[in-house]
Amino acid sequence: MASNFSRILSSKQRIGVLTFVGGSVTAGFLLHRQHVGAAAPVRRSYPASADYPDLRKHNNCMASSLTPAIYAKLCDKATPNGYTLDLAIQTGVDNPGHPFIKTVGMVAGDEESYEVFSDLLDPIIKERHNGYDPSTMKHPTDLDASKIHSGNFDPRYVLSSRVRTGRSIRGLSLPPACTRAERREVERVVVDALAGLHGDLDGKYYSLTQMTDGEQQQLIDDHFLFDKPVSPLLTCAGMARDWPDARGIWHNNEKTFLVWVNEEDHTRVISMEKGGNMKRVFERFCKGLLEVERLIQERGWEFMWNERLGYVLTCPSNLGTGLRAGVHVKLPLLSKDPRLSKILDNLRLQKRGTGGVDTAAVGGVFDISNLDRLGLSEVQLVQTVVDGVNYLIECEKRLEKGQDIKVPPPPLKQFK
Amino acid sequence: MPFGNTHNNFKLNYKVEDEFPDLSKHNNHMAKILTKELYGKIRDRQTPSGYTLDDVIQTGVDNPGHPFIMTVGCVAGDEESYEVFKELLDPVISDRHGGYKPSDKHKTDLNFENLKGGDDLDPNYVLSSRVRTGRSIKGFTLPPHNSRGERRAIEKLSVEALTSLDGEFKGKYYPLKSMTDAEQEQLISDHFLFDKPVSPLLTCAGMARDWPDGRGIMHNDNKTFLVWVNEEDHLRVISMQPGGNMREVFKRFCVGLQKIEEIFKKHNHGFMWNEHLGYILTCPSNLGTGLRGGVHVKLPKLSTHAKFDEILTRLRLQKRGTGGVDTASVGGVFDISNADRLGSSEVAQVQLVVDGVKLMVEMEKKLEKGEAIDSMIPAQK
Numbered sequence: 001m002a003s004n005f006s007r008i009l010s011s012k013q014r015i016g017v018l019t020f021v022g023g024s025v026t027a028g029f030l031l032h033r034q035h036v037g038a039a040a041p042v043r044r045s046y047p048a049s050a051d052y053p054d055l056r057k058h059n060n061c062m063a064s065s066l067t068p069a070i071y072a073k074l075c076d077k078a079t080p081n082g083y084t085l086d087l088a089i090q091t092g093v094d095n096p097g098h099p100f101i102k103t104v105g106m107v108a109g110d111e112e113s114y115e116v117f118s119d120l121l122d123p124i125i126k127e128r129h130n131g132y133d134p135s136t137m138k139h140p141t142d143l144d145a146s147k148i149h150s151g152n153f154d155p156r157y158v159l160s161s162r163v164r165t166g167r168s169i170r171g172l173s174l175p176p177a178c179t180r181a182e183r184r185e186v187e188r189v190v191v192d193a194l195a196g197l198h199g200d201l202d203g204k205y206y207s208l209t210q211m212t213d214g215e216q217q218q219l220i221d222d223h224f225l226f227d228k229p230v231s232p233l234l235t236c237a238g239m240a241r242d243w244p245d246a247r248g249i250w251h252n253n254e255k256t257f258l259v260w261v262n263e264e265d266h267t268r269v270i271s272m273e274k275g276g277n278m279k280r281v282f283e284r285f286c287k288g289l290l291e292v293e294r295l296i297q298e299r300g301w302e303f304m305w306n307e308r309l310g311y312v313l314t315c316p317s318n319l320g321t322g323l324r325a326g327v328h329v330k331l332p333l334l335s336k337d338p339r340l341s342k343i344l345d346n347l348r349l350q351k352r353g354t355g356g357v358d359t360a361a362v363g364g365v366f367d368i369s370n371l372d373r374l375g376l377s378e379v380q381l382v383q384t385v386v387d388g389v390n391y392l393i394e395c396e397k398r399l400e401k402g403q404d405i406k407v408p409p410p411p412l413k414q415f416k
Numbered sequence: 417m418p419f420g421n422t423h424n425n426f427k428l429n430y431k432v433e434d435e436f437p438d439l440s441k442h443n444n445h446m447a448k449i450l451t452k453e454l455y456g457k458i459r460d461r462q463t464p465s466g467y468t469l470d471d472v473i474q475t476g477v478d479n480p481g482h483p484f485i486m487t488v489g490c491v492a493g494d495e496e497s498y499e500v501f502k503e504l505l506d507p508v509i510s511d512r513h514g515g516y517k518p519s520d521k522h523k524t525d526l527n528f529e530n531l532k533g534g535d536d537l538d539p540n541y542v543l544s545s546r547v548r549t550g551r552s553i554k555g556f557t558l559p560p561h562n563s564r565g566e567r568r569a570i571e572k573l574s575v576e577a578l579t580s581l582d583g584e585f586k587g588k589y590y591p592l593k594s595m596t597d598a599e600q601e602q603l604i605s606d607h608f609l610f611d612k613p614v615s616p617l618l619t620c621a622g623m624a625r626d627w628p629d630g631r632g633i634m635h636n637d638n639k640t641f642l643v644w645v646n647e648e649d650h651l652r653v654i655s656m657q658p659g660g661n662m663r664e665v666f667k668r669f670c671v672g673l674q675k676i677e678e679i680f681k682k683h684n685h686g687f688m689w690n691e692h693l694g695y696i697l698t699c700p701s702n703l704g705t706g707l708r709g710g711v712h713v714k715l716p717k718l719s720t721h722a723k724f725d726e727i728l729t730r731l732r733l734q735k736r737g738t739g740g741v742d743t744a745s746v747g748g749v750f751d752i753s754n755a756d757r758l759g760s761s762e763v764a765q766v767q768l769v770v771d772g773v774k775l776m777v778e779m780e781k782k783l784e785k786g787e788a789i790d791s792m793i794p795a796q797k
């Protein structure tokens with residue numbers, strides 16, 4: 001069934017696939033680090049010291065961790081598919097970063113990158129994810145939406161609710177490295193599975209190469225259409241190659257569940273609604289994800305997942321849950337309060353403008369979402385957002401009445 | 417992007433039809449030539465440095481082109497690319513360079529004395545004169561493919577060579593990554609400073625990687641001779657000055673180039689050249705002489721004449737705006753330069769510019785007097 005690619009899957013040690021029962025969730029293969037076969041060493045004409053990048057003006061996680069010694073150790077290694085260190089770090093070399101915003105500066109070209117380049121990726125993961133140590137810790141996965149409480153916000157404040165994550169198809173390279181054939185296979189596998197969704201998840205796929213002008217306009221009006229990446233963080237990593245080949249958008253007829261194919265990850269899965277019913281958004285999110293997973297497994301495929309890194313995605317910042325749960329919320333008074341940043345920090349939340357990452361807030365309306373991705377489960381993160389947003393709305397109400405607000409205490413440190 | 421050498425072998429596991437790019441909406445030379453059959457035939461090849469077919473064509477796949485402007489859509493990663501992928505590149509070269517055949521020989525003539533005239537273009541019309549070309553250094557891979565170590569080695573060698581020049585060529589090298597703000601300001605006001613490429617034609621070919629590492633500018637004290645290091649080619653060599661004395665510009669160009677070449681040869685790293693393709697550069701459009709000789713010339717009346725474009729075509733010239741390629745003209749001032757690169761010599765190409773611009777200035781003067789220019793329109797050169 002899985003044609004050329006099945007032999008790649010069968011070469012990995014199978015532990016077994018466990019199905020979800022009640023609240024406990026485990027799935028997928030366990031990828032033993034020592035079983036990853038490295039490819040033939042990369043041919044180099046220059047010694048590592050001559051090729052070591054100049055990172056003196058750089059401010060990103062890769063630049064902080066890539067010592068000449070680590071570079072020398074890893075520079076002639078490649079993953080079984082031929083992905084190299086130089087390719088993985090190119091985006092971080094080309095984008096020195098910003099004094100205030102520390103980007104990751106490195107991507108994975110395939111699942112094995114996280115093994116072959118672990119000497120560099122582990123410290124990056126630790127820095128980015130609050131001290132989470134992939135070599136010793138385990139990541140909990142929990143997609144049981146019934147556990148969420150108080151997840152229905154006051155619609156006078158919360159304009160919309162959204163949960164997104166990504167999923168990668170095991171056995172196929174990731175967007176920075178995938179060949180055209182692999183990318184097209186990702187599209188085939190995912191679209192085939194999505195066609196099996198029914199009921200409120202019944203929907204349609206719109207390929208970027210074949211959509212009509214009418215379809216394109218509708219998708220733009222719905223704010224669903226994604227564009228060719230322009231951010232150099234992505235283009236320098238090679239993720240926009242061959243655009244728009246094998247890229248597309250699937251959404252259900254009700255326009256509440258959406259899947260992007262082959263943008264920054266194999267898939268980005270989004271559940272969204274107008275208004276404040278985050279619990280229902282998360283319920284649909286979990287149901288859709290689990291259903292898609294079941295459908296691809298029927299066909300011999302599965303998602304990239306392991307118990308150290310959770311769901312494996314292109315950017316190390318999206319490991320674990322890959323989940324960003326957020327709301328568009330009106331907080332005009334709170335937005336002017338100088339304590340807002342501290343409040344958000346302590347609630348483990350981040351603010352963005354309503355255009356998403358790297359945009360400004362308009363009219364006191366913020367995009368508020370979870371900061372964390374790895375080391376905490378989906379349920380834990382969504383509950384954090386729910387609790388945090390409820391707290392922010394309380395603050396806004398108090399300010400409306402002329403009362404003072406309190407900065408909540410900081411959370412307990414999660415990882416040593 | 418230059419993948420590791422093993423990546424191409426991995427791709428061969430997938431069928432040709434699954435890997436072949438969708439070029440149905442493309443309009444560039446590569447897309448016109450590359451069929452699925454040809455792709456299947458040469459996709460398993462690599463140059464000795466590991467450059468592959470997909471590397472060659474990535475820029476053309478990512479940039480479908482424009483209905484009116486036919487871009488090349490492929491680049492070379494090293495000297496051997498032109499040999500290893502000749503089944504693709506020879507037809508591309510033929511299309512781009514007026515039917516140039518694989519058996520044709522290219523003539524190189526950098527003897528400035530062979531240029532006739534060129535010192536008397538009317539400075540009331542011709543505001544500035546400039547000749548540029550590129551050179552690649554043998555033994556190194558080209559900008560789409562080279563590693564940081566290689567690029568730095570190219571820079572080091574180039575700086576040694578350039579800073580050893582004397583006389584009118586004596587000057588200084590400014591590395592992009594360590595220039596001071598004042599130096600940068602000065603280079604911008606002199607119109608010398610080149611920027612990180614933003615054109616997707618270049619970025620998709622991987623030429624902007626690691627910017628600004630290994631990049632820099634050398635110019636002579638008189639600011640009439642300039643060399644860019646590691647931009648779109650290993651070296652871009654430019655001779656320029658205000659006014660219409662193209663002869664002097666070309667002389668300086670030839671003398672400077674030959675001096676530089678001697679120094680590189682002494683280090684056993686001469687320039688990439690062969691008798692079929694002339695000077696080897698990154699983009700197939702710049703093969704041969706790699707020379708663009710041109711002027712900024714005021715032609716407000718002629719440029720609005722119905723036959724302007726035809727005149728240019730017949731004179732084997734092309735127009736650009738004063739910002740260079742892909743810019744618009746401002747105030748009737750055009751950048752006029754030779755259209756050809758391969759199949760004719762440097763002297764011949766600059767001669768066409770000198771003769772053609774002289775004629776067009778005379779046409780402009782006629783039009784100013786309200787006279788017709790039909791009798792002056794030349795035959796196809």
